[in-house]
Amino acid sequence: MVLAMSRPSRHPKTGIFWLRKRVPSDVVARVGRAIEYFSLQTRDPGEAKKRHAEALARLEARWAELRRGEPAAGPGATTDASPSPRSLSEREAGERAGWMYAHWLRLHRENPSQQRFWPTDLYRHLWRSPGGRIEHHEDGRASVRAALGFAEAEKVAELEAWCRDQAETVLSLHDVEADETSAVRVAKAIAAQVQRASLSLAALAHGEPDAAPATARTPTPSVKPAKAIGLIELVEAWWREAERTGKSESTRESYTNTVKQLVAFLKHDEAHRVTVDDVRRFKDYRLATRKPNGQLLSPTTVKNSDLAALKSVFGWGVANGRLIDNPAIDVTVARVSKVRLREREFTAEEARRLLKAASGLERGKELPQTHAAKRWIPWVLAFTGARVGEIAQLRRQDLRWVEVEGYSEGVWVLRITPEAGRVKTKQAREVPLHPQLIEMGFPNFVAGATGERLFLVPDAKGGIAGPLRGLKNRLGEAARELVDDPGVSPNHSWRHRFRTVATEAGVSGNVIDAICGWSSKSVGERYGSVSLRARANAIARLPRIEI
Known part of the structure; x- marks a missing residue:
């Protein structure tokens, strides 16, 4: 069975659960994307499981309809059957997860102390039985003491689900139909790389020398989306979906202008080449840009307009299998408290x-x-x-x-x-x-x-x-x-x-x-x-x- 055990994953910042499911290769062309990824609109784990199951059933029914709608093969024609699930060795799983170490360092290297999503002390509990130890009391009673509290156990489940999501994405980008055991191997390999990178970040946060600098970083997975996409093409594809969700024309204009400014700044239009450092340099460039009246753009404008646009557009690209990662996700502008000398209404x-x-x-x-x-x-x-x-x-x-x-x-x-x-x-x-x-x-x-x-x-x-x-x-x-x-x-x-x-x-x-x-x-x-x-x-x- 291929990746049948997908589960709802919790967003690390909002706490809202999401569904992420790889589209079977035989219907990808008809669905128009490699991964289905959308919010379940709840923070309650029980409700998330219920909605996740219902959403999966709808997806499976939809894919079945797409398959039934395909024309029958003519006499002597060959059919493109789905490839049989592959079994990956631990070495192969590790190779497909090796990029995560440098990627995690790159995301958090500027502010290593702010990496709080991955608690390194819980790594040893991943994919282990939640059992505890037996304690004997003086009165002869025996009890079992849980190894983890409820909050810690919930966090462990969240980390496992997150690693599984990353594994599904990597396997999809490699166009690998993997069996269940192999998918878990890739997820565990990703966890190991994130753990190693998080320990390095913790050392940096305490002023210790970086034992494994990321300057000569391993490239992000040696794969590319099915079709490389340009930045302008990406924002236009984002809009075709965003328009149906009620986004306004002014949002389209604002986001498109930001992407065009990024293209002019980088002097290229290749979305997969944009790095975190590129986005940071663009942010600094925009903060130094002056409006027609000679005043500098406000930090609020750069944060809520420029960076918000890039995060949304790149995020859509990742969710829809067009990009491997979102280079703008962790870039922000420090909040600046305005000096206010009067009330904002007219006297x-x-x-x-x-x-x-x-x-x-x-x-x-x-x-x-x-x-x-x-x-x-x-x-x-x-x-x-x-x-x-x-x-x-x-x-x-x-x-x-x-x-x-x-x-x-x-x-x-x-x-x-x-x-x-x-x-x-x-x-x-x-x-x-x-x-x-x-x-x-x-x-x-x-x-x-x-x-x-x-x-x-x-x-x-x-x-x-x-x-x-x-x-x-x-x-x-x-x-x-x-x-x-x-x-x-x-x-x-x-x-x-x-x-x-x-x-x-x-x-x-x-x-x-x-x-x-x-x-x-x-x-x-x-x-x-x-x-x-x-x-x-x-x-x-x-x-x-x-x-």
Whole structure:
């Protein structure tokens, strides 16, 4: 039986269990990947085993259907039968695991004391019976004392499963159909290499000389994926799957830009050649890069944008059998505490200054939509707490009049929806208009708009991503001319101010969250919903802004 005993494996950092199963060679072409790898979405070992078994059954059924769907061989034709399972000797298993020593050192060499996944003191308990020793007491009783506590035994099981996952990956990359005994031999050989490397790291962490430097490192397994893949090709393949999981177009653009910058930096486009040192050098290069305004990129941007992109794309490549390892997985940027000299929302005076300028804005040579954006968006942000992009992409049909209990004249409601463009939560929400916006004539402005979009002119293909980005920049520049304090964000500080003002007006936190599109902070808050009437009551409590 070939690798039939796969088990759920726990992620070393998140603790969430995953399924990792090598796809049988006779259906790899139809499945489109060499390894099935996905989250079981639980940290509970019992539940993970149950979900793992159910998922395996679904995979086996799917593979069986793929096999049945193959055309029958014609007369005299030969069939490509799956190769018989191979039996690997201990020497052969060791050869296929030898690369792990240098790989583990390379991952943790910069900060050896931070290698905590592999506790060297538990290595001797791997693949051994969990039995204990017999203790005799003075009263004649005998008891068995367990060799390991529950937590240690659980960790041992996790390490064994992790080594087995690595063995399955290595065997798949070598295109070896191994029997069960051989798979365990490779897993044990990998464990031995990780143990040896971890002991070296422990010595380095204590300042001891490195007895086995990794400078002349053994190359990563002397195999390559079925087809070498370029970096640009890799990010495009990642996107084809990520798009179906709900990732936004802006994420695709950001990740693609990062990969293109990496290609320009490395001066090659070969994904399998990228090393941990390459990623570290790229990180340092990005930290030294200046924005158009002359300021350095922030460490947060490099960490949450550049490194996050590389970790995701390379990680997808490993999970789908395109790469052997993820060179970005352990590269990070030290957290920098920002010096904050003020609150992040606009002060009352700053808000009045911005809104007064918006009300008195005269039309210049700019497009009518741009003028309308500068005129109305600051006011709408002040009374909705919305993100600037959510308002900038509004359409005429996104404002409607509805009947609400307790409001005899009805309520004007803005619908912020993914149908209009990007919404961070991917969920539509309705926000009643404040009476001051109605008095100022915002509904009349919407009714008189000539195009579908209130503040944008879509590009030649009907897209709004580029025009939206440009409009947000222009709004930010206009606000910066009036409030140049770097402690506030020209567009986003309205969102901070809304929560402060709403809280002072006595609006409850869950209602504020519903209006602004923030996630619930507790399980209890996820039950029930905030009615439109409750939202209208909350908006009505906000004070007018006199300019």
